[in-house]
Amino acid sequence: MGKGRIKLGMLGGGKGAFIGIAHRIAAYMGERYELVGGAFDSDYDKALEFASDLQLDASRVYPDTETLIKKENLLPESERIEVVSIVTPNFLHFDMAKKLLEGGFHVVCEKPMTMTSAEAEILADLVKSSGKQLCLTHTYTGYPMVRQMKTMIAAGEVGTIQRVDVQYYQGWINPLIHDEKLRKSIWRLDPKRAGISSCMGDIGVHGFNLVEYTTGIEITAVLSDLNTLYKDNTLDVDGTVLLRLAGGAKGVLRSSQIATGEENNIMIMVYGDKGALKWQQENPNELTLLKENHPLQILKPGHSYNAQFTKDSTKMPPGHPEGIFDAMGNLYRGMAKAVRGEKLENGEFPTVQDGVRGMHFIEKVVKSNKDGNVWITI
Template identity: 60%
Template structure:
């Protein structure tokens, strides 16, 4: 079977996210990285492409050059899908141009810097018919997919409470230094959009809450923290959630949780039981039921769903992690490109990125209006 030809925008020498995507694309032997634009400076991009042992002729100066030169190649040699791994403000123009030229797209989150841009992107994708995946990475974990399946099957009953926490501490050393916080791109609205914490990690929590429960959040109330008056971007926040009048929840997100690394925890409580999952210990899914011992489910066992097992690459007892999670998303996109989609929720589509942008804007609006409830219904 011939491999899907993949191009990459961004994700160069010093990019953590670039490594994650390249490793993910190599899993399952479904993609071949053939070129791209890895850095804004062409010399650095060329140097990095050489380290990846790519043909220097396909390390392009910019996106315009890439589109022009790829069109000159025989159709069976051209890039079929391109990953956009650039800072947030470049997601929209790059993804839009790629869709308009017939490419399938894989895009980092947040999808764009505004909800209006995201709506334009959705219309562009609908017109193009291209596959578009947004890398809400954590939905690729086998035990997250097991959680989704168990909730869908009614194993914890009717959902009553949703509690999602995403705590990091990486901004803490920067935020208290005026010069450092002024020179960090994630705290620059021109490059990052209107939100830092909610836009970066709160959107993961929002997506996860809707992904595993299969429900849509109907309204939110937010309280954000900026810490310093000259800092225009939130770095901490709490968001109350209403799925319905009887189903409530909370998202707690922070980048100033001192000492925390990547503490993403998901807890779903039903009237017959509960499920808990922690990103830092991703191979354990905890099932709680009244008057029964705590159960611990792990990946790779036959008791798991087909959806969970499809994304499990190692025998039981062998840890799998975030590279595997992203790899499972790339697998889902590969299946879609080859019209071989197997499972509902195999990758986050553009529509989930659109919902994420709506959540970011409504969260900021709720805070600025005095911490009021705002409906999540899309415009």
């Protein structure tokens, strides 16, 4: 078990990359990590310029993943990078994660974890055989009130789950997709870089993950109806998925990148026979509790009535809003505890198995739609 701050490396996330900024802020937040180097850009000169802006040692800036692994492993164990964050486009994730795990590094990876479920299974086997950790950044699981929702459901406060309803609506592709030239320039609509799905692969999978995370119940089958909008666009930009859960509950997942005017409208509602819980990402500090013949209750972070897991995931006093960086920071905190061999709560960070589940979901949703909107077992 190491001591002191965890030495962090990064693949991608260079100058102007929002997701890189998000990961760096999240890592710094808990004062558990120190960014020391990485391969920040496919253009090595740009990577060096970026590293200089961050006042990083130029000798720890690498042109590619292979060089990082080779050079870092030549350093004394106390000095080398321990955890590497992958913040690149989808098609690069698997190869990078595989090489890093084989090279002896822990991995934080953006989702989707891989391009196929077969690749995801390979990474799962590697995590097991290497003894290394892989954290998949399903960031919304890091919100305190999502963790409170998970804890309350596990404690039976809403009773037996009867129905789930989850949505993730964005509108960012809408201004671009109606122009043929523009839509062909979007990497998320390119199967070679995005995989077999755009909408479900990018954001629908977050809804899938939230259902399984909060309820603790696996989704067993899906029936999907997807929309590509144009015949020359092969990937979905909108869709609805019916869900069947283990134990008999049913539900629906709705996801769209052409929901005009929407920003990041995530909502999850879980209905049991004793009550219901509702959470919205655009108002993340409120968890709504509904019960028969009781007034509606709003639970908020920072209060003593919350579970210990929720309190541990809350950084500010009541009334001080926490957001997406804080949520991602909780994942990095959980990963740090795992790397250092500390005791973990159930659900501190999404693991490689969440990545495997997500890839199976994406593939089965696409197959259900392709086969004529039929039920497919996950």
